[in-house]
Amino acid sequence: MNLQSSRNYDLQAAVLEAEQRFATANAKSRGNYEAACAVMPGGNTRTVLFYAPFPLTIARGEGCYVTDLDGHSYMDFLGEYTAGLYGHSNPVIKKAIVEGLDRGIVLGGQNETEVKLATLVAKRWGMDRLRFTNSGTEGNLLAINAARAYTKRSKIMGFDGGYHGGVLSMRDSGSPTNVPYDIVLAKYNDIPGTKALIEKHAKDLACVILEPMMGGAGCLPADKAFLDMLRAETTKHGMLLVLDEVVTSRLAPGGAQEIYGVKPDLMSFGKYIGGGLSFGGFGGKAEIMDNFDPRRKDAWPHAGTFNQNQLTMSAGYAGLSQVYTPEVCRAFNAKGDQFRARLQAIAKKSGLPIVITGMGSTQTVHFTRLSEVRTPDDAAKGNSLGKDLLQLDMMARGIYMTRRGMINMSLPMGDKEFDAYAKAWEGFLSDRANVLDKI
Numbered sequence: 001m002n003l004q005s006s007r008n009y010d011l012q013a014a015v016l017e018a019e020q021r022f023a024t025a026n027a028k029s030r031g032n033y034e035a036a037c038a039v040m041p042g043g044n045t046r047t048v049l050f051y052a053p054f055p056l057t058i059a060r061g062e063g064c065y066v067t068d069l070d071g072h073s074y075m076d077f078l079g080e081y082t083a084g085l086y087g088h089s090n091p092v093i094k095k096a097i098v099e100g101l102d103r104g105i106v107l108g109g110q111n112e113t114e115v116k117l118a119t120l121v122a123k124r125w126g127m128d129r130l131r132f133t134n135s136g137t138e139g140n141l142l143a144i145n146a147a148r149a150y151t152k153r154s155k156i157m158g159f160d161g162g163y164h165g166g167v168l169s170m171r172d173s174g175s176p177t178n179v180p181y182d183i184v185l186a187k188y189n190d191i192p193g194t195k196a197l198i199e200k201h202a203k204d205l206a207c208v209i210l211e212p213m214m215g216g217a218g219c220l221p222a223d224k225a226f227l228d229m230l231r232a233e234t235t236k237h238g239m240l241l242v243l244d245e246v247v248t249s250r251l252a253p254g255g256a257q258e259i260y261g262v263k264p265d266l267m268s269f270g271k272y273i274g275g276g277l278s279f280g281g282f283g284g285k286a287e288i289m290d291n292f293d294p295r296r297k298d299a300w301p302h303a304g305t306f307n308q309n310q311l312t313m314s315a316g317y318a319g320l321s322q323v324y325t326p327e328v329c330r331a332f333n334a335k336g337d338q339f340r341a342r343l344q345a346i347a348k349k350s351g352l353p354i355v356i357t358g359m360g361s362t363q364t365v366h367f368t369r370l371s372e373v374r375t376p377d378d379a380a381k382g383n384s385l386g387k388d389l390l391q392l393d394m395m396a397r398g399i400y401m402t403r404r405g406m407i408n409m410s411l412p413m414g415d416k417e418f419d420a421y422a423k424a425w426e427g428f429l430s431d432r433a434n435v436l437d438k439i
């Protein structure tokens with residue numbers, strides 16, 4: 001046992017004890033999980049939803065609360081990994097879905113709502129043209145393929161630790177289920193190293209794709225100078241800059257690109273923009289996107305049975321036009337910045353080794369002795385047992401959250417929920433100080 005692991009011994013024991021407590025309290029979720037294991041590998045059809053000893057089965061949700069199968073109610077700070085921005089029962093969205101149902105579920109034709117949503121989304125995020133898909137993953141696949149077709153180059157640049165969908169994990173070790181792109185992997189927020197790699201592969205690179213704030217890697221915002229460099233270098237070498245705004249589009253009325261003042265050639269989007277239903281898309285400059293125009297003889301094909309299904313289109317349009325207006329978006333993310341500062345202040349007062357990163361309404365806690373966490377390498381040095389314990393203990397305190405330490409706000413949340421989270425966070429740090437200070 002090395003020094004690090006022996007120091008973690010008490011923390012490990014605390015996690016095991018918390019898992020035991022969790023298992024005892026959640027017999028029905030365990031039963032449902034065991035049934036799932038008979039038909040799905042590891043009882044799971046979406047990797048991120050698994051955590052040990054077994055995930056809660058969520059039976060229902062209302063506002064910003066969820067209830068599990070055993071009848072426990074939680075404040076939902078998981079927020080469907082940012083797709084749950086509107087909460088579980090926004091009346092405007094519910095009404096739009098019911099009206100959509102009344103028009104018929106699958107119409108097999110162009111519908112009016114897709115045009116309304118496309119017009120609104122294009123204007124809000126500054127795209128000349130866009131197309132819808134069923135998921136953010138598909139949006140990214142199409143954006144990458146468009147870049148490859150447009151530039152007639154095959155390689156793409158991604159960033160170690162980046163995530164662009166289930167088949168688009170950017171990591172050094174590779175992923176056996178990734179699409180087989182020829183990926184040049186660079187380091188996030190590393191200006192000289194990335195610039196050198198772009199120059200080295202300049203003739204072959206179709207695009208550089210990145211999240212303006214890495215989500216899955218730990219809510220790590222890009223440095224402004226890093227994005228500026230990428231914009232300049234991609235232009236200089238005739239490759240496209242693709243911003244994956246699947247998560248970050250919610251951070252400002254015009255997304256992270258508005259915050260940074262960096263305009264991509266193409267962007268992808270998804271999550272909450274579909275009002276909580278399956279959704280994704282991509283878009284950008286007309287000179288690239290118009291290659292998808294089916295009136296052209298040489299048009300690039302892009303299909304998808306449910307691309308503009310009118311339930312998603314209706315929910316998305318209602319949400320964006322009536323609920324998540326630019327004013328609401330600004331106020332919501334300002335509240336998120338305040339909330340993050342409040343949680344940071346509580347952590348600082350505790351004296352424990354903690355860094356919280358993020359932007360606006362989404363943030364991640366890192367248990368680390370580093371003074372700042374700027375890159376996936378920094379984040380990976382954090383203590384994952386601390387995150388395990390945080391999630392298990394917060395759930396015992398009535399807070400539903402991710403195991404990776406990420407929390408996401410939703411619109412129905414108010415002072416009651418922020419105060420409750422802050423109190424639970426303070427209680428957790430105080431109760432677990434003896435194991436966390438050994439990290």
Ligand SMILES: Cc1ncc(COP(=O)(O)O)c(C=O)c1O
Nearest residue numbers: 135136137163164165215246270
């Ligand atoms: C940054 C980013 N891009 C793309 C995706 C993929 O979106 P979807 O899960 O809708 O395919 C995700 C999902 O978490 C994401 O976080």
